[in-house]
Amino acid sequence: AQRVTQPEKLLSVFKGAPVELKCNYSYSGSPELFWYVQYSRQRLQLLLRHISRESIKGFTADLNKGETSFHLKKPFAQEEDSAMYYCALTRSGGYQKVTFGIGTKLQVIP
């Protein structure tokens, strides 16, 4: 069975401080990992996925298969980063349902 663990429900950081949102997964196949974000009063939207290796809004995430992690990082938090962040897992290629984590609420303190 596949599982996604986001250990922190709430993460508070000061503006300008580094941010790391943790995501660990359990999956026996070849994983495809995503980070989705939901800003206040907006719908859930893709932030980034590991296969694209992009930096979006200053965020990056590296897939570490040894540690089965896909932590989301940003060197300097901005107030507009305050949102709910969900880590999601599926299979790379072929069909596998998408499993979401419980989500972490990021609160950036001015």
Place this chain on the structure above:
Amino acid sequence: GAGVSQSPRYKVAKRGQDVALRCDPISGHVSLFWYQQALGQGPEFLTYFQNEAQLDKSGLPSDRFFAERPEGSVSTLKIQRTQQEDSAVYLCASSLGGTWDEQFFGPGTRLTVL
């Protein structure tokens, strides 16, 4: 262009009533997903369509839940004899390809069962 739309946005039902939730995916998107999101939780997979074919319904919690996408576009999630534990936000998402593709989410339907 228009994104994924869902209707109604809010639904209050008395226990035992049947409800129907509608999803309009992005035009041309092959894949359509339904999720249930309880308060304080992440989205939980319910079912997946590829065009009109329902390829996975393993997440439907009981036989009271039924989904269809008869023409490969609009989808309806029906819940019969609603129970209080069905109260949640129901999210619909569509993607151009399969589950490995970016999913575009609708605003959700908040269902409250009294």
